[in-house]
Amino acid sequence: MAVFTPLDEAEVDAWLSRFDLGTRTDLQGIASGIENTNYFLTTTRGQFVLTLFERLQPEQLPFYLGLMHHLAAHGVPVPDPMPDRARQTLHTLKGKPAALVTRLKGRSQLQPQAVHCAQVGHWLARMHLAARDYGGTLPNLRGLAWQRRIIPEILPYLTGDQRALISAELAHQTAVAESATYASLPRSAVHADLFRDNVLFEGETLSGIFDFYFAGVDTWLFDLAVALNDWCIHLETGAFDAPRRDALLQAYQAVRPLTEVEHSLLPDALRAAALRFWTSRLADYHLPRDAHLLTPHDPAHFERVLRQRLMPD
Ligand SMILES: Nc1ncnc2c1ncn2[C@@H]1O[C@H](COP(=O)(O)OP(=O)(O)OP(=O)(O)O)[C@@H](O)[C@H]1O
């Protein structure tokens, strides 16, 4: 369930009157999602999503909302945060930070085919190019610095084999991140969590990308690796499905060809992306921050993905 903070119609109406968005015609709690309280809010002027941020710090939110607006203004189909009459997009409702964003059309495609992966590759590259001149500077808060802090806390919960794997991978990624080639990788604000459940399709056409609340400045290659590791694998084994992987990569490169350095570092980036989500899932599982909010995803899945990425092709 994802209505952690129930809202009644009168309090939503009072809040909505700050905007030039007409009056409420419908309000429905959204059942999915595990981080925030979300409602679909329909007014006489359009369809929106009202989000109450249950966990995120208000200081981080201007970066996410600013990025969404920047991308929307560049023609990327992402939720556009609505300003109130005082031109603010970050609001407060029931004492929590809140935003009202445009509702995107479409449905998720949890069993993607190559045609869907090609759409994801195309829009990921468009997003990267559009984000180049976004001025926000929030780092990826689940990047290597966070992993180096949290992995020692997780180690006691792991088997000897898992401890060896995660420690060796962390050491490898630290060495990669300190290399001169890594420093030359193109980067900007990126989504950093472009999984199947954060994209909508109308038929075979991508109609929306949402959930920017893990976005941060990181390499474009890392963002690409996150998407490849989710959209283009067999979920049971973590192995790549070659037609889907090739479709995503080709469509990405039709918009923005990878540099030579990016080609050479892609295998490391795929490992880095697997390590990132194995680590966060282990942390959510063993060190829950807000146990009542989080339904942890299965950490073993990303352990399998990492082991697959370590095998020769
Ligand atoms: N702007 C939007 N337009 C259309 N649908 C949306 C939009 N934002 C959210 N949704 C719908 O609401 C659901 C819940 O949103 P979301 O996945 O972002 O939840 P969350 O709790 O904020 O994050 P998490 O994915 O981390 O659990 C999505 O699966 C999607 O169906």
Ligand SMILES: N[C@@H](CCO)C(=O)O
């Ligand atoms: N995509 C993340 C959850 C955070 O949105 C995961 O699958 O672990």
